[in-house]
Amino acid sequence: MYNVSQPAPDFRMPGNGPLTRARDWLDARGKPAWIVAMILGFVLFWPVGLAILGYMIWSKRMFGCSNRSQRRAHYYAAPTGNTAFDAYRDETLKRLEDEHRDFVDFLQKLREAKDKAEFDQFMDQRDRKSED
Structure with missing residues (x-):
């Protein structure tokens, strides 16, 4: 039976998983960190490197556009x-x-x-x- 005194974990919240923490950590260090992670992924196990490369392209991190909304907010002081x-x-x-x-x-x-x-x-x- 479920204990009512403890709140149920919300797995839908962003920032809960290790992948989200890793993404945030790499974003804080910039594009070179993503490139190093991709190269290490290819060296260790090529599908991991390919997955990182695909994610970088899909999320526009590869071309430096991932923080476009942050740059736009800069103009609206x-x-x-x-x-x-x-x-x-x-x-x-x-x-x-x-x-x-x-x-x-x-x-x-x-x-x-x-x-x-x-x-x-x-x-x-x-x-x-x-x-x-």
Whole structure:
């Protein structure tokens, strides 16, 4: 029978297992620690190294993007106490984000137009060759 005085262990909480602690430990030491762990995994037992490599790619730790949300939070600093400056800063950041989004959309449309032009050129050349 279960003892009611003790709380039931919550196995769903993050940070309970040794793998979570190992991940946090490696994250605290940065990308070189992950690379060393991967190499040691390959040396000791190659499937372990392969699993670490797969995890590094899947979690974007390999390319230095794993803390993207932390970097984004850096831009949104705490209020300074000067309401006019805070409002200006927030407005400027929002404007820059909108301009960035518009620029990315523009680049995407530009790529699509270039791809379409190249495809149309290819089709015209193909039609000319088939007529000959």
